Amino acid sequence: MTTIHSHFTAVNGLRMHYLRGGEGMPLLLLHGWPEWSHVWRPVMSRLAGRFDLLAPDFRGFGDTQKTSLQPAKDATPDALAADMLALADQLGLERFGIVAHDVGGFVAQVMARRAPQRVQGLFFFNCAYPGIGARWVEPRHLMETWYQFFHQMPWIAELVGSSREACRIYIANFLRHWSHRKDAFDAELELWVDNFMKPGNLQGGFNWYLSNHEGRMAVIEGSAMPPPPIHTPTRIFWGEHDPLFKQSWTDRLPEFFTQLELSFAPDAGHFVHYETPDRASDEIGRFFDHIATKQAKVQRMRID
DSSP: OOOOEEEEEEETTEEEEEEEEEOSEEEEEEOOTTOOGGGGHHHHHHHTTTEEEEEEOOTTSTTSOOSOSSOOOOOOHHHHHHHHHHHHHHTTOSSEEEEEETHHHHHHHHHHHHOTTTEEEEEEESOOOGGGGGGGGOGGGHHHHHHHHHTTSTTHHHHHTTSHHHHHHHHHHHHHHSOSSTTTTGGGHHHHHHHHHSTTHHHHHHHHHHHHHHHHHHHHHTOSOOOOOBOSOEEEEEETTOSSSOGGGGGGHHHHBSSEEEEEETTOSSOHHHHSHHHHHHHHHHHHHHHHHHHHHHHHHHHO
């Protein structure tokens, strides 16, 4: 059985934490909120015999160094993408695949546009993308997206972190509400509370919402310039029962991803990778095995 090890390295002036295990084609696993690198362990344990798996903590999350214990706007998608590319440089990864969820999906799209020659393939569990537009704040969807604005209050970390019980109630609400299987996180709930009660981890996560607010509003208001489409091979496995990222929102994906394979996870909500790790791992493995085989064939043709 391949062991998953915890590591630290210096990236863009930060002491960055990441998990790593396995061997083969490198895959960067990019987490969302309320997550950190630990959320990828079920997938990593299933795929470590086939891929070199790296799951970093974004700045402000998990055990990566905090840039500030106060509200800050330095965790934009561009900043996080720069961190991930710098991490890849630090670890000597010339080319790699990306598996992303939630916050990680924003970051992966920036990386694919900024360094398309390095990203071999993109795999998303659900996907926040510009084509969602103003649907984020449709009247009947506001009960799902309220937190994106609440997390920008300057006192929110103090409130949620006022006690372990307050933190447990708050984080558990998202884990259970966004999951199709409501007990998916129950066995490890205290690990989630442990993580977010560490100094700076609540505010670090909330800083993502502060940092991404203007970009999000530009998309909602229709003032953002549409980004160029991504031509990297892309696989999106979307949870059918995700109350936050609605299944109907997949309608415009082909406008933004030109090599797209889309299907739906029938037994999952928002956390497809954690709720159904067997199926999630199978889909990741199949997609990147196909990419690796195709690229090996191209290399052989060049040699011949």
